[in-house]
Amino acid sequence: MSEAVVLLNGELLPLSEARIPVLDRGFIFGDGIYEVIPLYNGKPFRGAQHLARLARSLAAIGIPNPYTESEWLAQIDRVVRANGLADQMVYMQVTRGVARRAHAFPKDVQPTVLIMTNPLVLPPAQAREQGVACVTMEDRRWLNCQIKSVSLLGNVLAAQYAAEHGVTEAIQFRDGYLTEASSSNVWVVRNGRVAAPPKDNLILEGIRYGLMEELCAAMEIPLEARRLSREEVFGADEVLISSATKELLPVVTIDGRTVGDGKPGPVFARLYAGYQAAKAAL
Ligand SMILES: Cc1ncc(COP(=O)(O)O)c(C=O)c1O
Structure with a gap:
C-alpha cells in the first residue's frame, strides 16, 4: 500500500514527512480541537454538521477558524483524492499554533491545521x-x-x-x-x-x-x-x-x-x- 498523504498547513505531504515544531501548543498544552468525519464513497456524511461543530469548538477556545465551510470541504477533498476514494474517516485538527511556552494565549500566532484520512473500519x-x-x-x-x-x-x-x-x-x-x-x-x-x-x-x-x-x-x-x-x-x-x-x-x-x-x-x-x-x- 502506498504511504498516506496528509495536509499540513495547506501543504500535501507523505505522512512520514509531516512535521510540527515541538513548541506547537497542541503538543505542549493540548491546546487545540479536532473533528472526525466519515466519508462513504468519498462523500462526507453530515459534513455540514461536522464543520459547524468544528466552528463551535474553535469559537469556544478562541482560535480563529482558518477556513470557511466551502474551503474546509475543498481542503478535505484534496486529502481524500490523494488517498483514494474508498470509505474513509477524515481527521482534522486545529491547534493554537507555535509559540514560546506560556499558558495564556500568545499574540500573532498562526493556527496549525492538519487534515489526514484513514480507512473507515466499521464494526464487524x-x-x-x-x-x-x-x-x-x-x-x-x-x-x-x-x-x-x-x-x-x-x-x-x-x-x-x-x-x-x-x-x-x-x-x-x-x-x-x-x-x-x-x-x-x-x-x-x-x-x-x-x-x-x-x-x-x-x-x-x-x-x-x-x-x-x-x-x-x-x-x-x-x-x-x-x-x-x-x-x-x-x-x-x-x-x-x-x-x-x-x-x-x-x-x-x-x-x-x-x-x-x-x-x-x-x-x-x-x-x-x-x-x-x-x-x-x-
Ligand atoms: C466523547 C465523545 N462523545 C460522543 C461522540 C460521538 O460523536 P459523533 O457522533 O460525532 O461521532 C464521540 C466521537 O468520537 C466522542 O469522542
Whole structure:
C-alpha cells in the first residue's frame, strides 16, 4: 500500500514527512480541537454538521477558524483524492499554533491545521447481530465536554479501562447520572421510548445525536433528553451507543449484567436501518 498523504498547513505531504515544531501548543498544552468525519464513497456524511461543530469548538477556545465551510470541504477533498476514494474517516485538527511556552494565549500566532484520512473500519456484523459489552465508570473529565478538544486524557483513560476489561466501551456516570462513553453517545430505550442525556457541557453532542433526533421523529419513536440514573440504564430494555466509526451499536451487557433480554432489540433494528438509509441517500 502506498504511504498516506496528509495536509499540513495547506501543504500535501507523505505522512512520514509531516512535521510540527515541538513548541506547537497542541503538543505542549493540548491546546487545540479536532473533528472526525466519515466519508462513504468519498462523500462526507453530515459534513455540514461536522464543520459547524468544528466552528463551535474553535469559537469556544478562541482560535480563529482558518477556513470557511466551502474551503474546509475543498481542503478535505484534496486529502481524500490523494488517498483514494474508498470509505474513509477524515481527521482534522486545529491547534493554537507555535509559540514560546506560556499558558495564556500568545499574540500573532498562526493556527496549525492538519487534515489526514484513514480507512473507515466499521464494526464487524457480529457486533450488530449479537450486541456488544460495556463497563461503567465514574466520569472524571473536565466540565467542558461539549468542546471536541484534543486534550483527551480523560477519554483515553476511559477507553483504556474498557480495553482492560475486554469490552467495547466504558459508559460514564457523573454523580450517579449517565453522561457518555469514552468516544460515543449513549441511548436508553424503555417501553419503546428513547432517552439520552441532554446536550449540555457534560457530553460531546455527537453528530449522530442530531441524526437520531431526525430518525426518531421520522419513525415516530418518542425521544427525550433528560438526566438518566444508573438504575434507568441498568433497567433499560435496550441500550445503544453511537459514533462516526461505530455508527449505531446495541449494548447487551453492562458490567457483566444483561441488558433487556440480552439481544439487540427492535428499536435498535429500526434506527440502524434508518441510519443505513440515510447513508444510502448521500
Ligand atoms: C466523547 C465523545 N462523545 C460522543 C461522540 C460521538 O460523536 P459523533 O457522533 O460525532 O461521532 C464521540 C466521537 O468520537 C466522542 O469522542
